[in-house]
Amino acid sequence: MLDINLIRTDAEKVRKALLKRMDSVDLDPVVSLDRRRRELLTESEALKMKKNAASAGVKKLDKDAQQAVFAEMKEIAARIKAIDAEVAAAEAQLSELMAGLPNMPAEDVVAGGKENNAVVREWGKRPEFGFTAKGHLELSKDLGLIDYERGAKLGGAGFWVYRDMGARLEWALLNFFVQTHLAAGYSFTLPPHILNYECGYTAGQFPKFKDDVFLLAGTGDKTQFLLPTAETALISLHRDEILKEDELPRKYFAYTPCYRKEAGGYGANERGMIRGHQFNKVELIQFAKPEQSAAAFDEMVGQVEGVMQKLGLHYRLVKLAAQDCSASMARTYDIEVWIPSMKTYKEVSSVSNAHDYQARRGAMRFKRAATGKNEFLHTLNGSCLATSRLFPAILEQFQQADGSVLVPEVLRASVGADRITI
RNA sequence: GGAGAGGUGGCCGAGCGGUUGAAGGCGCAGACCUGGAAAGUCUGUAUACUCCUAAAGGGUAUCAAGGGUUCGAAUCCCUUCCUCUCCGCCA
Numbered sequence: 001m002l003d004i005n006l007i008r009t010d011a012e013k014v015r016k017a018l019l020k021r022m023d024s025v026d027l028d029p030v031v032s033l034d035r036r037r038r039e040l041l042t043e044s045e046a047l048k049m050k051k052n053a054a055s056a057g058v059k060k061l062d063k064d065a066q067q068a069v070f071a072e073m074k075e076i077a078a079r080i081k082a083i084d085a086e087v088a089a090a091e092a093q094l095s096e097l098m099a100g101l102p103n104m105p106a107e108d109v110v111a112g113g114k115e116n117n118a119v120v121r122e123w124g125k126r127p128e129f130g131f132t133a134k135g136h137l138e139l140s141k142d143l144g145l146i147d148y149e150r151g152a153k154l155g156g157a158g159f160w161v162y163r164d165m166g167a168r169l170e171w172a173l174l175n176f177f178v179q180t181h182l183a184a185g186y187s188f189t190l191p192p193h194i195l196n197y198e199c200g201y202t203a204g205q206f207p208k209f210k211d212d213v214f215l216l217a218g219t220g221d222k223t224q225f226l227l228p229t230a231e232t233a234l235i236s237l238h239r240d241e242i243l244k245e246d247e248l249p250r251k252y253f254a255y256t257p258c259y260r261k262e263a264g265g266y267g268a269n270e271r272g273m274i275r276g277h278q279f280n281k282v283e284l285i286q287f288a289k290p291e292q293s294a295a296a297f298d299e300m301v302g303q304v305e306g307v308m309q310k311l312g313l314h315y316r317l318v319k320l321a322a323q324d325c326s327a328s329m330a331r332t333y334d335i336e337v338w339i340p341s342m343k344t345y346k347e348v349s350s351v352s353n354a355h356d357y358q359a360r361r362g363a364m365r366f367k368r369a370a371t372g373k374n375e376f377l378h379t380l381n382g383s384c385l386a387t388s389r390l391f392p393a394i395l396e397q398f399q400q401a402d403g404s405v406l407v408p409e410v411l412r413a414s415v416g417a418d419r420i421t422i
Numbered sequence: 423g424g425a426g427a428g429g430u431g432g433c434c435g436a437g438c439g440g441u442u443g444a445a446g447g448c449g450c451a452g453a454c455c456u457g458g459a460a461a462g463u464c465u466g467u468a469u470a471c472u473c474c475u476a477a478a479g480g481g482u483a484u485c486a487a488g489g490g491u492u493c494g495a496a497u498c499c500c501u502u503c504c505u506c507u508c509c510g511c512c513a
Contacts, residue, residue: 038471038472038473041471041472041482042472042473042481042482044482045471045472045473045481045482045483046473046481046482048481048482048483049480049481049482051493051494052481052482052494054493054494055440055493055494056440056441056494058440058493058494059440059494066493069493070492070493071493072493073493073494074492074493076493077492077493222503242432242468242469363470369451372467374469
């Protein structure tokens with residue numbers, strides 16, 4: 001949610017910022033609805049003041065005078081009711097328009113789509129194989145790690161079963177993330193996997209992206225759905241709360257599977273676990289003061305890079321252009337891992353700063369001691385990490401001539417092996 | 423699924439048609455007191471929207487949510503949601 005006050009006072013600034021991510025922006029309906037709402041409100045409140053004053057003094061009057069006041073107030077009450085209905089209608093329209101507006105990209109985020117994404121840095125080198133390298137599908141089949149056929153039997157296309165060393169490697173990865181984030185002072189959280197509409201709205205995924213999640217029972221605000229990312233749950237943790245200034249920033253992480261419809265075919269390029277309906281992810285979230293959020297963002301990017309480097313995977317860090325950031329976000333960096341068989345980098349993590357956009361949707365504030373005023377928080381989120389692309393990357397980047405795969409050192413103890421062999 | 427109890431400010435807890443934004447307590451902040459602290463005393467301590475160029479200062483709303491009765495509702499009526507207790511069922 002954008003600041004209506006900013007639109008009221010400087011619509012042009014907002015329009016210019018939004019043009020970085022939208023083809024056209026028309027804020028006039030917002031401005032005029034807002035004006036109408038306030039005019040009606042002023043009118044209604046003046047009548048209420050009159051009514052309240054009359055009611056307070058009515059006891060002191062004599063019978064006849066009371067009757068006259070009763071009659072007049074009855075009429076005023078009816079007028080108030082009519083005007084309030086108009087206020088409510090204007091408010092509903094306004095909030096629908098406001099809910100549809102995406103966040104303003106940060107100053108330094110460039111306009112346009114993917115083509116304007118910029119590589120910030122690369123780490124590591126593309127592995128060179130002195131033999132015919134296999135793809136991850138072949139590797140996981142040969143090593144008995146992933147059972148795609150039976151996954152489809154159980155859940156349909158886009159599901160798989162981790163087996164044996166595959167399950168152990170997956171679990172070791174998740175546990176490695178958990179340990180890393182605990183050490184960095186993040187608070188471990190296991191949220192429900194079924195969420196209500198308000199969570200989707202606060203995160204900024206509803207109403208626009210309702211088709212991308214698995215909807216369960218209920219309609220309207222009673223809608224429940226399977227979480228598409230732990231962000232959707234964690235971001236609502238402090239919804240409608242006023243946090244204490246000295247406990248900020250608050251840092252959380254959660255492990256959950258992520259459930260996504262991913263409607264449509266995947267094409268030959270995205271077979272296997274590159275794009276599934278259910279994948280595992282550990283998610284970082286921070287609630288910060290505005291002046292802390294830039295540093296929090298860098299810290300989170302560092303957290304992801306640290307994990308990638310400890311795993312020894314070649315990756316690159318990419319700064320997204322405005323249109324490629326999701327609607328709630330002012331700034332997003334992706335971490336993309338090299339997948340040799342695809343000859344491309346695939347996203348394994350997205351770190352984003354929503355500024356106060358989600359905080360406004362979910363009324364998340366803190367009391368600033370210096371001024372005694374409540375201010376909106378900044379919210380940040382980052383995957384650290386999603387395993388569904390990391391797993392293939394590990395298999396492919398660390399495969400050996402004999403068909404085995406070297407387990408990254410940091411995972412060896414919990415996998416229980418240095419190497420996965422046939 | 424059945425039966426009952428209940429949802430009041432940061433928290434606990436009064437109030438059950440009219441100067442009640444809401445007693446009292448706790449917590450928190452400030453002042454006094456103290457060598458320093460504790461205790462004690464005093465003062466202050468909700469949020470949102472809105473009017474005003476701004477500050478100052480007004481106004482409106484909010485006692486789970488929505489609707490109704492009334493000149494007037496935290497208080498009466500209806501609906502919904504949530505929490506708790508007991509029973510049933512169950513991985």
